[in-house]
Amino acid sequence: MPRSVFFVSDSTGITIENLGRALLAQFGDTGFHHQTYVFIDSPAKVDTVIAAIDYAAERDGERPLVFSTQADPALRRRLAGCRGLLLDPFDAFTGLLAEELGKEPQSRRGHLHGIFDRNRYDSRMAAVEFTLRHDDGALPGRYSEAELILVGPSRTGKTPTSLYLAIQYGIRVANYPLLDEELESLRLPPALLACRDRLYGLVVDPERLQEIRSARRPGDRDYASPARCRHEVEAAIALFRRNAIPWLNATSMSVEEIAAHIISDLGLHR
Structure with missing residues (x-):
């Protein structure tokens, strides 16, 4: 039992x-x-x-x-x-x-997760709003306002990681799915080039990527094909290396672990 x-x-x-x-x-x-x-x-x-x-x-x-x-x-x-x-x-x-x-505790409940620092709370909520508005490549013209931009192939965990960082730490995060032409040329689009110091790459193993895509779009065989998944992951890693972008293979990591690696690697304030 x-x-x-x-x-x-x-x-x-x-x-x-x-x-x-x-x-x-x-x-x-x-x-x-x-x-x-x-x-x-x-x-x-x-x-x-x-x-x-x-x-x-x-x-x-x-x-x-x-x-x-x-x-x-x-x-x-x-x-x-x-x-x-x-x-x-x-x-x-x-x-x-x-x-x-040398002092006694105040014994007040709910300090950690209550609204006791209004400015900090408002900052976190603003970060969440920013992150939601800049999900999946939206509004790249405002990337200059982001503290972090996650990049990688589609379905590699960018959105949940972005939201976790915003909710938990108040970090303004945008995320950008790499397009076919970018993966083929290994070149960053202008919106990302201007923010290179805030880019961080995410990938997962091709086999895991295939599982995720098959579950999300069961009728789209090309999107989830083993060959395409392998190519996108390999091309993304090559792009990260060519452009000196720090990156992480997040295959076996929780969103909390991914976030901790990103914060540590980039020296972001927690």
């Missing part, structure tokens, strides 16, 4: 889910059943979660794993009464940080 796992947060749950899933991934041969409880910010809500944890403990015959971020010390103590193994980074680290910084 999969081990029961609870993610409990007084806000959106994004932080504790990411942390918990990263830790559980180190035990890949173990099955887990996840449940997430968000905005657990009152004693009554905590008691509801405790009831669910205790029920799972009784049903499974073993302690559930409980990953929690509760900024309120009273709610943390209340949740500690459950029959699960409580793993709370606030308990683990705030005491050490308070001692080192």
